[in-house]
Amino acid sequence: MNNCPHGSSVATIHTLQRHRDILQDYTHEFQRTNNTIKSRREREQLLGTGRNGGKSLAGLSRRDLYLKESEHLANSEGLVDEQITIAMDTRDHLKTQRQTFKMIQTKVNDLSNRFPMVNSLMTKINIRKRRDSLILGTVIGVCLTFMLWWMFF
Numbered sequence: 001m002n003n004c005p006h007g008s009s010v011a012t013i014h015t016l017q018r019h020r021d022i023l024q025d026y027t028h029e030f031q032r033t034n035n036t037i038k039s040r041r042e043r044e045q046l047l048g049t050g051r052n053g054g055k056s057l058a059g060l061s062r063r064d065l066y067l068k069e070s071e072h073l074a075n076s077e078g079l080v081d082e083q084i085t086i087a088m089d090t091r092d093h094l095k096t097q098r099q100t101f102k103m104i105q106t107k108v109n110d111l112s113n114r115f116p117m118v119n120s121l122m123t124k125i126n127i128r129k130r131r132d133s134l135i136l137g138t139v140i141g142v143c144l145t146f147m148l149w150w151m152f153f
Contacts, residue, residue, distance in 0.1 A: 047065045060068070112119040 044062075047062075047069070112122055
């Protein structure tokens with residue numbers, strides 16, 4: 001639009017802008033089509049010159065190549081189905097283990113409620129465990145503080 005002479009009318013400038021927009025749209029469409037053609041050519045080239053188990057596929061027709069590709073996809077689908085089955089079995093086993101651990105926890109809680117001495121012993125063990133964790137955390141924090149202080153000063 002900067003190339004337009006000063007005497008150009010607004011309609012001419014608008015027409016010029018519209019033609020540039022159309023050119024840009026066509027260029028974009030051309031690039032997209034060109035990329036699609038390139039990808040198809042590369043695919044055909046790979047299918048035509050590839051090797052499958054040591055056998056050359058150059059003598060096979062396009063239909064045979066597509067059938068082989070379809071067969072490979074079906075095999076891949078079967079492998080994925082096997083993996084899904086394994087994952088579902090694993091999930092079922094984990095659910096069973098969770099139920100087993102819940103039953104064990106329930107039995108331990110029943111025993112601790114049945115025998116108050118065991119319950120008080122478990123409580124004391126948990127309190128001591130928490131206290132030891134706090135002491136250890138404090139010691140580590142103090143050591144880290146002194147180490148950082150020593151490094152920077």
